[in-house]
Amino acid sequence: MNGEVPEQGSPSLTTSGAQGGHEQCAVARNAAVMGAATLVSRVLGFVRDAVLAFALGAGPLADAFLVAFRLPNLLRRLFGEGSLSMAFVSVFCATRSRQGDERAFALMRSMFFWVALVTGVLCTAGVLGAPVLTALMAPGFVRDAELFRTATVMVRICFPYAFFICLVALCMGVLNGMGRFAAPALAPCVLNVVLIAAALLAYAGGYDVAMTLAWAVPVAGAAQLAFMLPWLGRSGVRMTGPWRAADRLAVKVGRLLGPSVMGAAVYQLTIVLGTLLASFLPAGSIACLYYADRLVQFPLGVFGVAVGTAALPSLARLHGPGMEQAFGGTLSASLRLSLFVSLPAAAGLLALAQPLVTLLFGRGAFDAAAVRDTVAALAAYAPGIPAIALVRPLVAAFYAADNTRTPVVIAVAALGVYAGTALLLMPFAGHVALAAAGSVSAWFNAVLLYTSLLRSGVLLRDILRPAAVYLLLSAVMLAAVHSGALYFSSSFAAVAVLVPAAVVFYAAAALLLRSGEALLLLRSFRS
Structure with a gap:
């Protein structure tokens, strides 16, 4: 084993603004690449599940x-x-x-x-x-x-x-x-x-x-x-x-890893707690929540995780003295990009919940009652999708700043919110209460992470106005797609026609409004 490599001098940096603009483009491009690759993996995962069900x-x-x-x-x-x-x-x-x-x-x-x-x-x-x-x-x-x-x-x-x-x-x-x-x-x-x-x-x-x-x-x-x-x-x-x-930087990674594992453990505890509570509900509740969650995880896996994963290297490079503007600008761009993708994804799942669940699961032992209960769970899960998508880049910002304690503390508090909301609503809404509690907990987590970054001095800017525009476009798309779904007697036809129509409408409207995120993604796909 050889000695440690001697430290080299820091490379020269461009100005904060130019560096931030470059990193924002890199985040969009890398998120688009990762999203496309993850889409292939997710589709293949559905094929794997189907083959295992057939053979096993x-x-x-x-x-x-x-x-x-x-x-x-x-x-x-x-x-x-x-x-x-x-x-x-x-x-x-x-x-x-x-x-x-x-x-x-x-x-x-x-x-x-x-x-x-x-x-x-x-x-x-x-x-x-x-x-x-x-x-x-x-x-x-x-x-x-x-x-x-x-x-x-x-x-x-x-x-x-x-x-x-x-x-x-x-x-x-x-x-x-x-x-x-x-x-x-x-x-x-x-x-x-x-x-x-x-x-x-x-x-x-x-x-x-x-x-x-x-x-x-x-x-x-x-x-x-x-x-x-x-x-x-x-x-x-x-x-x-x-x-x-005994590399001191490896020791540093180990110190960061401890809280990260605790945060992952909190997430696993949320799943365990949800399953435990659902076991007290009527038979089939766990299955309906599982299948609804599978649909929610698809856009999150393809788009939500991609933005956070792509943002982390850029944020880590930009954290340091004199780079506050670039750091805040790159994080703000990542949050806007997350909302640009996750808001219409949530609206689409809400609008097409019935045909999607019917098309994917509604056959054999999965009867009309199971479809109805899964659709209800999906409708309660969907509003939490933008919050979950925001959490990933927000947590990435804390990690870039070597602050792993705050996300864990907030995650534990969010677990408490989940438990309290679920227990409060379960007598009235059954398994739907657990899905709704997940959405409430996700927004609690995202809002606390966001406000904690603001209090720490991170310069976040120009997020609320684009968010309002994307929310309005998503609401219009939801109403149009939901109305359109009523005219189709076939679930396959509804999904095959309305999903691409919704994507084209949202993208075209965003481009007409000169959305920075739409233009950024367009340039990324072209490159």
């Missing part, structure tokens, strides 16, 4: 596989993509901007050592403690000795996936910090392709589909890592060279 069904072996797959995915959500990327990217980009590539690459190599060590220990513990973990995740399996044994074996097989996917998350962070967003967004496609192939081959060959899928999970993790490494090389990243286990 919904029996006890399917339950065993899903429990086994959920455990390493929990580690991914807590330590991997969101938490690790947020903590690492801010330090990596700031180091690269101020001290040069060699120092940033030394940090990356140190982080690879620590991520491999920590996740290796956790995976070993998971494999050895598989019976305990299985009993905790699925206590009902204990009553069936054979099912419990099968699930435990699958947990042992699947758990190494966490090792690979956390290293993949670090690769994603490096590439995002280098301005590469397409490859990280496409990486989940590898998982989907491997699982689809495994399910179909096992089904066609007469093999045990569930066990084949379990073995495919760590293979998919290794394949994702193999997919990412060449992209690092093409971006000029050198995996070999000086590094130190």
